[in-house]
Amino acid sequence: MATKEIFAGMPWWVKWVAVPVVALVVFGSLIATVVGFVVGLLFKALIFVALVGGLIYVVRKFISGSSSSRTDW
Template sequence: MKRAFMTLPWWVRWIALPAIAVVVLGTLLGGLVVWLLHLLFRLLLIAALVAVLIFVVRKVTSSSSSGGGGW
């Protein structure tokens, strides 16, 4: 394997093969980063919705307990 690699021209060893590796691994890493950002966005969205729900429930229960007539 090493002999086959060493018989390649210099530009294949030092330019073409690293370029192929960067494209393949870059695409893989890019997909992973996009997936992680998507997951983070979903988690933040869930946290925001839960916070809004808690705020609305507290607002409704505090106004109904004070005799304001609710909605």
């Protein structure tokens, strides 16, 4: 059975209002869990990129600062 056949005799608000509301009620917690997981993953990825960038910055500063002192030896 196609979707058009199922909603053929129904008013427009059933397809565009009632069905999405029922879907949100039934799957609301699942949707919230997935969105929360994705947001948390993006936040952790952002923290990871910031920490790796900071580490690379510190290591390059340390290497460039200590390379001049190596020639003193």
